Amino acid sequence: MKRNIVIATIAAVALIGGGTATALAVSGDDEAPAQRSSVRVQDDDANGTDDRDDRDDRNGGDSGDDNAEDAAEARAAKVTAAEAIKAALAEKSGTAVKAELESEDTNLVWEVDVLSSGNTWHTVHVDPGTGKVLGSHTEQEDADDAAEARAALRGGSVSAAEAAETAATKGTVTSVELEDEGSGRGWDIDTTGTDGAESEWTVSLTTAKLTADRSSHDTDD
Numbered sequence: 189m190k191r192n193i194v195i196a197t198i199a200a201v202a203l204i205g206g207g208t209a210t211a212l213a214v215s216g217d218d219e220a221p222a223q224r225s226s227v228r229v230q231d232d233d234a235n236g237t238d239d240r241d242d243r244d245d246r247n248g249g250d251s252g253d254d255n256a257e258d259a260a261e262a263r264a265a266k267v268t269a270a271e272a273i274k275a276a277l278a279e280k281s282g283t284a285v286k287a288e289l290e291s292e293d294t295n296l297v298w299e300v301d302v303l304s305s306g307n308t309w310h311t312v313h314v315d316p317g318t319g320k321v322l323g324s325h326t327e328q329e330d331a332d333d334a335a336e337a338r339a340a341l342r343g344g345s346v347s348a349a350e351a352a353e354t355a356a357t358k359g360t361v362t363s364v365e366l367e368d369e370g371s372g373r374g375w376d377i378d379t380t381g382t383d384g385a386e387s388e389w390t391v392s393l394t395t396a397k398l399t400a401d402r403s404s405h406d407t408d409d
Contacts, residue, residue: 225295226317227264255384262360262380264296265289265316269352269361272298272319276312279321280304284348285337285366289316297322307334340368344393351375351391354398358387376401 267275273284282304290299298314309329313322346354352361352375359379367376367390375391388401 223322225297225315225322227296228294229261229291229296258380259382259384261296262362267316267319269364270349272314273300273349275314275319275321276300276302279312280310280324287348287364289362303334303337307331336368337366340366340373346393346396351377354391354396355379355389
């Protein structure tokens with residue numbers, strides 16, 4: 189499911205006493221969670237290694253480093269995708285349509301998108317070390333996005349958490365996302381192996397059948 193999150197703008201509120209002004213901001217998709225995660229990751233940009241990584245990209249020699257980084261992040265996440273989804277739904281009622289293990293600055297977090305009533309979406313950050321909810325923000329999205337998601341889910345019985353549990357037999361689940369475009373309705377899932385190698389899978393919304401995502405493999409080839 190492809191959904192662009194619009195970062196909320198900062199609202200300034202003037203306090204009458206003393207004329208002090210305080211800035212209030214709703215955290216956006218690219219901002220750090222309200223609380224720090226218990227799981228920290230290395231910030232390559234802060235260490236000045238991004239130029240080296242760019243050179244590696246051009247030379248095609250960074251796949252090993254990327255795999256090692258992915259494997260380290262997957263190992264660091266003691267809370268599974270399914271557990272993170274359940275924690276997010278305990279915080280915000282609705283239907284989880286996406287969960288992704290993200291590194292934001294030096295914070296490693298589970299980011300879970302929950303579709304609530306109307307066109308309301310909640311993005312919930314969950315600590316991958318403790319399962320604690322770190323923060324959340326709410327947005328009103330285009331009505332078409334909500335309608336497409338609900339249409340894809342209609343008639344399905346397999347939740348995002350159940351799909352994640354199904355795919356966990358293939359590796360550490362790092363991403364679960366509802367596919368609501370075209371005829372390929374289902375849960376798109378990414379797993380990371382112990383060596384950092386990534387695989388892509390599809391879990392049926394109606395049968396929970398797990399299949400390899402051949403289309404992504406064909407594109408890579």
